[in-house]
Amino acid sequence: xxxxxxxxxxxxxxxxxxxxxxxxxxxxxxxxxxxxxxxxxxxxxxxxxxxxxxxxxxxxxxxxxxxxxxxxxxxxxxxxxxxxxxxxxxxxxxxxxxxxxxxxxxxxxxxxxxxxxxxxxxxxxxxxxxxxxxxxxxxxxxxxxxxxxxxxxxxxxxxxxxxxxxxxxxxxxxxxxxxxxxxxxxxxxxxxxxxxxxxxxxxxxxxxxxxxxxxxxxxxxxxxxxxxxxxxxxxxxxxxxxxxxxxxxxxxxxxxxxxxxxxxxxxxxxxxxxxxxxxxxxxxxxxxxxxxxxxxxxxxxxxxxxxxxxxxxxxxxxxxxxxxxxxxxxxxxxxxxxxxxxxxxxxxxxxxxxxxxxxxxxxxxxxxxxxxxxxxxxxxxxxxxxxxxxxxxxxxxxxxxxxxxxxx
Numbered sequence: 573x574x575x576x577x578x579x580x581x582x583x584x585x586x587x588x589x590x591x592x593x594x595x596x597x598x599x600x601x602x603x604x605x606x607x608x609x610x611x612x613x614x615x616x617x618x619x620x621x622x623x624x625x626x627x628x629x630x631x632x633x634x635x636x637x638x639x640x641x642x643x644x645x646x647x648x649x650x651x652x653x654x655x656x657x658x659x660x661x662x663x664x665x666x667x668x669x670x671x672x673x674x675x676x677x678x679x680x681x682x683x684x685x686x687x688x689x690x691x692x693x694x695x696x697x698x699x700x701x702x703x704x705x706x707x708x709x710x711x712x713x714x715x716x717x718x719x720x721x722x723x724x725x726x727x728x729x730x731x732x733x734x735x736x737x738x739x740x741x742x743x744x745x746x747x748x749x750x751x752x753x754x755x756x757x758x759x760x761x762x763x764x765x766x767x768x769x770x771x772x773x774x775x776x777x778x779x780x781x782x783x784x785x786x787x788x789x790x791x792x793x794x795x796x797x798x799x800x801x802x803x804x805x806x807x808x809x810x811x812x813x814x815x816x817x818x819x820x821x822x823x824x825x826x827x828x829x830x831x832x833x834x835x836x837x838x839x840x841x842x843x844x845x846x847x848x849x850x851x852x853x854x855x856x857x858x859x860x861x862x863x864x865x866x867x868x869x870x871x872x873x874x875x876x877x878x879x880x881x882x883x884x885x886x887x888x889x890x891x892x893x894x895x896x897x898x899x900x901x902x903x904x905x906x907x908x909x910x911x912x913x914x915x916x917x918x919x920x921x922x923x924x925x926x927x928x929x930x931x932x933x934x935x936x937x938x939x940x941x942x943x944x945x946x947x948x949x950x951x952x953x954x955x956x957x958x959x960x961x962x963x964x965x966x967x968x969x970x971x972x973x974x975x976x977x978x979x980x
Contacts, residue, residue: 574688574721574772575680577806578658578762581755582712582977585653588614590743592651593751593972597621614651616714616974619643636709643712652977659755660765661976662734663810665969666750672969673731674812675765676716676976679775681791681805684784689719689775690954693962695785696910703786704793713787713978716810716971717780720947723813727768734761745972753975769811776954778817779967783807790980808978810971814947821944822917822963823927824895825936830905834868837903837938844881844898845874856924857943860891864941866928886952891942892964899940910962919966 584592591614600608600617608615609624622638623630630638646652661676683689707713739752756762777784787807794804829837841847845863850871857864861876876894883889888897900906906915916936918926927939945965953960 574769574775575683576675576677576766576769576809576811578660578756579678579806579808579978580655580658581661581676582647582652582654582979583975584614584651586741588651589741589975590745592616592974593743593745594974595747596970596973599970619646619714620973633709636706639706640710643710654979655755657757658762659757660762662731662754662756663971663975664735664739664750664752665971666752667748670818670968672812672816673735674810674816674969675731676808676810678806678978679717679719679809679811681788681807683775684788684807687957688773689777689784690951691777691781691784692950692954692958692960693777693781693964694959695782699782700785700789703782704789707786707790707980708793711980713783713808713980714973715780715783716808716976716978717783718778718817718967718969718971719780719809719811720776720778720814720817721769721772721811723815724768727765728813730761730764730768741975751972751975774955775811776814776951778812778950778965780809803978803980806978808976812969814951817947818968819944819947819950820919820966820968821942822892822919822966823923823939823941824900824963825916825918825927825930825939826900826904826906827914827916827935828937830903832903837867840903841874841899844877846877848873848875856941860889860943861894862943863891863895864924866924866931866939866941867937869932885958886949886956887958887960890945890949890953890960890964892945892961895940895942896961904938917963919963 591612594616597617597620605617609617609621618624619639619642622635622642662673663676664671664673679689734754734756737754739754741751741753744750784807791804832840838847850873855864855871855873857873863874865872865874881894881898887893896909906912909915924941927941930936931939
């Protein structure tokens, strides 16, 4: 049984929502970030980048305290309002042929702790602790965890009925994405949505593993401190049907061949792969267990020799794990995929061209492109209690910050 509940969101006033909503901080180039901060006083970026006001780069406790101050200022200036009644918030994102409709809701920390909300990535304790301290200091959560569920016809019909009304928000951002939001206040609709989710055996984290872990850590700390509240027992999520999630691959780029010549490297690869040289047109692999490689100005396709590699579980069948176990670790000597400075990652639909450019410039020696992992593979890994290698998936939709805020 999955437990979700409505909450009283803090959110932008209607006439400023398009100015407030921002992309993730990391997605802005430095020039774009500075331009937005300089010319848009309503951007949510002012809250999470409070040092701009003082022309200073802030970190740690000093930054956290000023984030809280900027947030209070947005409330005091009526840029933000707090809903009087708890609600679920239906949020639709549309660009070209891509459209998704999900639900902003408060999701149970207990469900995460006991494994009803399933993960497929490992988290770092240092990041968990840092973000838990951040949440405790600022007192709000503005970054929802992206969680998928297996949709039912009953839920689809119910959500579509709610979107027949005029949306509270309807705006298009400069990246040509249309955003619409409908608060759901009606008690009967809230009850039906809650009931449908209570019948689901599991939910799956698509993006936001550290946010889940940090919320769990914060809830435990609140209990120990005698500050046990219902707000700490939940965290904000965006619940989306798994069929509407788009998954892209992360390419791998390595700075050197671990002391091997090109010829020695190819011979080592021949143990586990049939190697075929391809024209320089950036061909991406088309099937599982096939890899595109760019080396010394040439593209190759690598086909896994299944006689040379043993499948033992869902993780062993994952292409990111296969690449790690057959090339990155034994041949290139990369054991720590998170921290080794010799490896870098790139994502996106057109990243194989960017990968080629980086290697041609001499920043890296070799690059690998993979077939995207599927939602079914993610669920198999999560159900088995296994963990994917880092940077296995780049998942869309990417949500705008500042549309709904969950106060702690």
